[in-house]
Amino acid sequence: MDNIAGTKSGLVWATNLSVIFLVILWLVPTIGLLVSSFRDREQISESGWWRAPFAVEQAFRINPEPEGVVQEGDLYVLEGNLFGDAGSGAVAGFGITSRAPGAAEPGMVYARFIVDVEEPDGTIDDTRLELAYPADGEPIFPAQDEDGNTILAETAVLDRALQVEANGDFRYLSDSEIDRAPTIYITAETPPEFSLENYDTILTSDNMDRAFINTLTVTIPATIIPICIAAFAAYALAWMDFAGRGFLIAMIVGLLVVPLQLALVPLLQLHNRIGIGQSFLGIWLAHTGFGLPLAVYLLRNYMVGLPRDIIESAKVDGATDFQVFTKIVLPLSFPALASFAIFQFLWTWNDLLVAKVFLPSNSESWVMTVKIADDLLGSRGGDWGILAAAAFISIAVPLVVFFAMQKYLVRGLLAGSVK
Amino acid sequence: MSPIIQGIITVIIGVGGCIGYFYLSNLILDRVIFPPRNDDNGRNINRATMVRPWLFLFPAIFALGLYLVYPVVGSFWRSLFNRSGNEFIGMGNYATMFGEEGFRQALFNNFLWVLVVPAACTFMGLLVAQLTDRLRWGNIAKSLIFMPMAISFVGASLIWKFVYANDPEIGIINAVRDSFGMAPIDVMQIPFWNNFFLMIILIWIQTGFAMVILSAALRGIPEETIEAAIIDGANPFQIFFKIKVPQIVGTIVVVWTTITILVLKVFDIVYAMTGGNFDTEILPSYMMDYMFRDDGRATAVAFVIMVIVLPVMIFNIRQARKEMH
Numbered sequence: 156m157d158n159i160a161g162t163k164s165g166l167v168w169a170t171n172l173s174v175i176f177l178v179i180l181w182l183v184p185t186i187g188l189l190v191s192s193f194r195d196r197e198q199i200s201e202s203g204w205w206r207a208p209f210a211v212e213q214a215f216r217i218n219p220e221p222e223g224v225v226q227e228g229d230l231y232v233l234e235g236n237l238f239g240d241a242g243s244g245a246v247a248g249f250g251i252t253s254r255a256p257g258a259a260e261p262g263m264v265y266a267r268f269i270v271d272v273e274e275p276d277g278t279i280d281d282t283r284l285e286l287a288y289p290a291d292g293e294p295i296f297p298a299q300d301e302d303g304n305t306i307l308a309e310t311a312v313l314d315r316a317l318q319v320e321a322n323g324d325f326r327y328l329s330d331s332e333i334d335r336a337p338t339i340y341i342t343a344e345t346p347p348e349f350s351l352e353n354y355d356t357i358l359t360s361d362n363m364d365r366a367f368i369n370t371l372t373v374t375i376p377a378t379i380i381p382i383c384i385a386a387f388a389a390y391a392l393a394w395m396d397f398a399g400r401g402f403l404i405a406m407i408v409g410l411l412v413v414p415l416q417l418a419l420v421p422l423l424q425l426h427n428r429i430g431i432g433q434s435f436l437g438i439w440l441a442h443t444g445f446g447l448p449l450a451v452y453l454l455r456n457y458m459v460g461l462p463r464d465i466i467e468s469a470k471v472d473g474a475t476d477f478q479v480f481t482k483i484v485l486p487l488s489f490p491a492l493a494s495f496a497i498f499q500f501l502w503t504w505n506d507l508l509v510a511k512v513f514l515p516s517n518s519e520s521w522v523m524t525v526k527i528a529d530d531l532l533g534s535r536g537g538d539w540g541i542l543a544a545a546a547f548i549s550i551a552v553p554l555v556v557f558f559a560m561q562k563y564l565v566r567g568l569l570a571g572s573v574k
Numbered sequence: 575m576s577p578i579i580q581g582i583i584t585v586i587i588g589v590g591g592c593i594g595y596f597y598l599s600n601l602i603l604d605r606v607i608f609p610p611r612n613d614d615n616g617r618n619i620n621r622a623t624m625v626r627p628w629l630f631l632f633p634a635i636f637a638l639g640l641y642l643v644y645p646v647v648g649s650f651w652r653s654l655f656n657r658s659g660n661e662f663i664g665m666g667n668y669a670t671m672f673g674e675e676g677f678r679q680a681l682f683n684n685f686l687w688v689l690v691v692p693a694a695c696t697f698m699g700l701l702v703a704q705l706t707d708r709l710r711w712g713n714i715a716k717s718l719i720f721m722p723m724a725i726s727f728v729g730a731s732l733i734w735k736f737v738y739a740n741d742p743e744i745g746i747i748n749a750v751r752d753s754f755g756m757a758p759i760d761v762m763q764i765p766f767w768n769n770f771f772l773m774i775i776l777i778w779i780q781t782g783f784a785m786v787i788l789s790a791a792l793r794g795i796p797e798e799t800i801e802a803a804i805i806d807g808a809n810p811f812q813i814f815f816k817i818k819v820p821q822i823v824g825t826i827v828v829v830w831t832t833i834t835i836l837v838l839k840v841f842d843i844v845y846a847m848t849g850g851n852f853d854t855e856i857l858p859s860y861m862m863d864y865m866f867r868d869d870g871r872a873t874a875v876a877f878v879i880m881v882i883v884l885p886v887m888i889f890n891i892r893q894a895r896k897e898m899h
Contacts, residue, residue: 177715391630396627404894411890414839422641440637443641542732549726564723
């Protein structure tokens with residue numbers, strides 16, 4: 156067929172490439188989330204998730220104990236190894252300020268001088284100047300500092316100096332007595348780290364497990380109960396003759412698009428009046444009501460297409476409507492029931508609006524969507540690893556359902572969109 | 575009582591109650607009210623047949639009436655009262671609302687959403703459906719593009735928060751900008767255009783829906799029409815635009831209207847991404863600002879949404895009636 160059509164191979168290539176491009180475009184955001192959820196907090200802030208498989212240069216702060224300080228001339232000297240006794244790490248750079256934690260390479264000396272500068276108007280002032288220079292060399296002062304003042308190099312006085320080797324050996328010099336632990340910054344390559352730590356944190360310390368169970372508690376009854384109610388109604392609308400049937404079907408088509416927002420205030424008031432209030436019972440009833448139009452519509456459309464012969468011959472044989480429904484129509488309608496069940500499951504699991512209104516607003520009753528939107532995005536705003544893990548916990552179950560039952564979902568979509 | 579046990583009990587009571595109701599009401603109808611006795615056997619069977627549909631329908635009609643029909647009236651009625659609900663103020667809520675800058679902004683933004691999102695979803699869906707149509711791995715590609723449908727709006731918002739993040743080590747957009755030496759930018763704070771960045775999230779979710787339906791429609795096109803066009807020497811683009819698209823216009827309209835309705839309901843994305851700040855408010859999120867604080871105002875917003883939906887509703891009902899006859 157393709158050959159007869161004379162499809163050019165160039166077009167096939169272009170099609171393949173553009174589909175690959177679109178698929179990647181669609182997947183990238185989700186993959187980013189998934190990768191980030193396994194990454195360590197520091198690594199997330201050091202490098203993008205797309206560089207997750209590679210080593211990350213991370214900055215560390217180390218405060219070595221000021222033990223064994225010796226005096227050499229005017230200066231006090233502290234020597235040792237930053238990693239304890241053994242030189243286990245590999246230092247990539249070091250420094251004495253958090254601004255520039257990797258300012259000097261191993262083997263160099265990084266020093267701070269107090270030096271006089273001459274401002275353009277002739278005033279003499281002093282400033283601090285940090286410099287890196289080879290251990291066997293001399294510091295070379297620039298002619299001017301950042302503000303454009305002339306540096307008077309001959310006035311330089313050493314304030315402190317640091318020398319670190321790649322294996323962690325260090326030598327710290329100071330012009331005043333070292334009685335507190337000096338602060339040393341180093342940068343080191345850390346290998347990529349993937350762990351379940353974020354999941355562990357969010358599930359154990361953040362009440363996400365509770366939210367997960369709440370979501371499950373909301374979802375299951377809210378999926379099953381409307382199916383029961385809708386199946387009978389759909390059968391009546393499909394296979395029973397009575398006045399007003401057409402009107403009812405039109406009504407249900409109309410109700411399919413009624414915005415949920417309309418129902419919130421009056422129904423919450425109603426629930427409060429009859430004593431249900433904001434509770435799980437309330438949200439089950441609400442989801443049941445909101446899911447019914449689609450359920451009835453989908454199931455009726457499917458049932459109407461069942462072969463007339465089977466149903467009529469069963470009736471001729473003396474089966475009642477109730478028997479026809481339970482013994483013949485219901486088993487045959489399984490695909491439609493499955494379609495609606497998936498819809499309703501995804502919808503209730505993913506819902507935020509109904510949960511915010513019909514469930515109590517205390518944290519004990521939060522479902523996962525509310526937990527993420529109202530709590531985590533605020534309290535854990537910058538903690539991307541935790542956020543990613545939380546989001547992934549909330550989307551994992553729907554994703555499994557989605558991929559396992561995609562066939563029914565597609566069928567339901569095709570039957571459910573108003574033709 | 576732990577909610578999960580409560581849930582299990584509810585499932586049992588709910589399902590058992592449903593089945594029990596249908597079974598018992600049938601039994602009572604057949605045995606007690608209209609028993610087919612010798613003298614009026616036929617008449618009673620006919621009567622039972624007349625009543626039975628309503629037995630089957632009653633729970634559904636009751637629930638629909640209470641949860642969807644009553645609220646339309648109830649909301650409108652409530653919107654005529656003031657904040658605390660004890661003073662009738664007629665159209666007062668509507669008048670204040672339309673006079674308010676925030677509401678007009680939300681209305682305008684919603685208008686943008688309705689204009690852009692359905693069009694973009696339908697276009698992208700049609701594009702993917704057509705591209706994957708003859709592809710050997712087309713089903714896998716479709717399945718992956720369809721996947722966001724399973725993700726909650728909140729989850730999707732979080733996913734896109736990563737993409738949009740200000741820090742070039744987290745947000746991929748700013749990482750790209752950074753590699754070109756441009757300063758990082760918070761796309762959620764760019765006036766006007768931030769709305770479009772929010773819309774991208776919904777487009778990302780809904781393209782799969784459009785694709786699935788349009789793909790089925792493309793497959794349903796009679797092969798002969800395409801073959802005839804090929805024989806007449808039409809090129810692939812002509813076949814697509816002049817043969818295929820005209821035959822699926824009906825489905826395109828369905829997809830378009832369905833997504834339009836959805837756009838008017840989704841408040842989650844704006845709520846999670848910006849909280850309505852930076853002039854990104856839309857009607858559903860504007861309504862949630864007043865929910866629990868000013869029911870009169872909240873119901874008035876809801877009713878405005880209802881009025882916007884109304885034409886689609888009427889159109890759908892007409893289509894359904896046409897199909898039935």
